[in-house]
Amino acid sequence: MGLSRNPLSGSGWFYEHCQMWPGCALSIQYKSLLLEMQTPFQLLQIFETESCGRMLALDSRVQCTEADEFIYHEMLIHPAVFCHPAPRRVLVVGGGDGGAVRELLKHDGVGHIDLCEIDRNVVAASREFLPSLSCGLSDPRVSIHYDDGAVFVRQRRGFYDIIVSDASDPIGPGEALFRQSFLEDIQNALRPGGIFISQGESFIVHFEFFRSFAGLMKEVFPSVSYCWFPVPTYPGGTLGVFLGGFAHDFRIPRRSPPPGFDNQVRYYSAETHKASFVLPPFAADVLR
DSSP, X not given: OEXXXXXXXXXXXXXXXXXXXXXXXXXXXXXXXXXEEEOSSOEEEEXXXXXXXXXXXXXXXXXXXXXXXXXXXXXXXXXXXXXXXXXXXXEXXXXXXXHHHHHHTTOTTOOEEEEEOSOHHHHHHHHHHOHXXXXXXXXTTEEEEOSOHHHHGGGOTTOEEEEEEXXXXXXXXXXXXXXXXXXXXXXXXXXXXEEEEEEOOOTTTTHHHHHHHHHHHHXXXXXXXXXXXXXXXXXXXXXXXXXXXXXXXXXXXXXXXXTTGGGTOSSOOXXXXXXXXXXXXXXXXXXX
């Protein structure tokens, strides 16, 4: 990563370089750097950008921007939640910005959400600088735990209907959340009929990761799918989500959105749900 700064105005360009996509970089122009701190786990930055609203970066990698985070968070949560007949208890690992929790709270049947975030500074920064994402963190249905998610999930056998791994890239603090041992602990923490959701990178830009993680998922879950969608401020402009379960066809929701739900979302719909699971042959072959 690099920052190209104007010493007088404080504005400049944010450059993301990542070992997962060598030879490429993502650049976003910013007006000001609102926060920069080295936490015990990672470098945390929040920018006011020129065209994407506020942006959260961890270890110099974009996590979300106000311009397009709604696409990612809606598609991380709603396809899986509508595939569960009656989700009551949900665990979110990572996701300290609050976007995943915000979307879960749109489902009236969800009665309890545990958010397990290893870095309390991410939650504090989001509360201060990203209120449109963190708006649900004070809801009485939400309990926040500052802990290692890989450890936390081992203590909750047979407890959750849905578990969401809203992890950063599989390098740095998030690496443990993409190991087979973590997936096995997830399986044990789910109730019968439970569903696991994981941030799944881009099958286009990160194909080797996609193929490797799909293999791990298939070792643990009988039913594995991948949905994808546009997120312009992520590498390659697309991102995906892995879904794992025990007897699910994730292309077909088991419940319909209630009346008025379409007024609460901007990207998710019954149509985008089905379309998001259509993969080109080279990617679909990996999941067969």
